[in-house]
Amino acid sequence: MSNNSDRMDKYSTPLRQTIDRIGSTCTDCGACQAGCAFLQHYGTPKAIIEKYDFSDPANQQLAFECSLCGLCGAVCPEKLDPGELFLAIRREAVIHENGNFASYRTILAYEKRGSSALFSYYGLPDGCDTVFFPGCTLPGTRPESTWRLFAHLQRSIPALGIVFDCCTKPSHDLGRQGHFDRMFAEMRDYLRSNGVRRVLTACPNCHKIFKQYGNGLAVETVYEILSRGELPAAARGDGELAIHDPCPLRRESAVQDSVRTILRRMGLTVTEMKHRRGRTLCCGEGGSVGFMRPELARNWRRIRSREAQGRKLVTYCAGCAGFLNRKTPTVHLADVLFFPEKALNGSMRGAGSPLTYINRLILKRRFKKSLAAATQRAGRNPS
Ligand code: SF4
């Protein structure tokens, strides 16, 4: 094994800086390992950077077993973010063309279809400065709830536009930063050049990406808007739900508050699990870990199921809802808002593939027909 300074010379500057930060600050306390099976297996971040030479393609693969969920960063007393280290190593693998992307064919094809001329659609009415960006999974699994969410928001934002497209987070999280930058910048610049100033998100992953890379675009979740205004007429229910906060929103306390406010206003009893809000858990889908180490993905889900203690879960991420629901009954907040009875009695389930694709095509056609869009497009033109 080469010594540390030899290997550091081989790393790109961002990876070197991240390793420097962890090497000089991590105290090896182990707090981040307590909730993470990946770190329990490989060691503390300090032990990992000392043990492994990340210019070796075989060692780079280790980073693809991290869910990038950020729990380690939330509990670290030194305010380090070890997830950043593993994302930097993923990027290193891509820079040196060592990424093993055959395993990720499905998710990358999903992303590519989302931005294709067939599936994407931008409809901007005259005077539109705000768009609803529902992401890929919500419209595919829950087209009617997506449609009703838009219609409800439109009552207070008459010139609301719609954007069906993929935020390209799968590429971002796989370390394909160059591809992500080109794709996201093209979408962001198109929106800005057409007068859009605010994006309303329903997907936690899209939300995180727009917040980080939106470059001047204001970003809010639809749940924040809903919690401040009138709820849909149907939004009444009773019963108890335990909240699973999606990990991309662990630092967004305003969003977490708004979801709890909505549920309480509906008449529902909200209960909390041990890991919640800033210390919430990955559902198992984070970082596309399931494609590389499915047992690690299932482990997250198992922990969540234990914490639920027989309670039904509610979440506000369509990816989390689908993954968690395979082990623990889980409903999506959008369904609870518009179809409370069916959602709460378990007779409403998110669609699965390939129906998700058909749903997206039908929904796109529905919007194209009904929305008076002065500006429209499908597909993207990244340079
Ligand atoms: S980001 Fe999540 S999966 Fe990755 S090391 Fe931290 S806690 Fe573990």
Ligand code: SF4
């Ligand atoms: S919690 Fe922070 S200081 Fe402690 S081992 Fe993890 S990264 Fe290091």
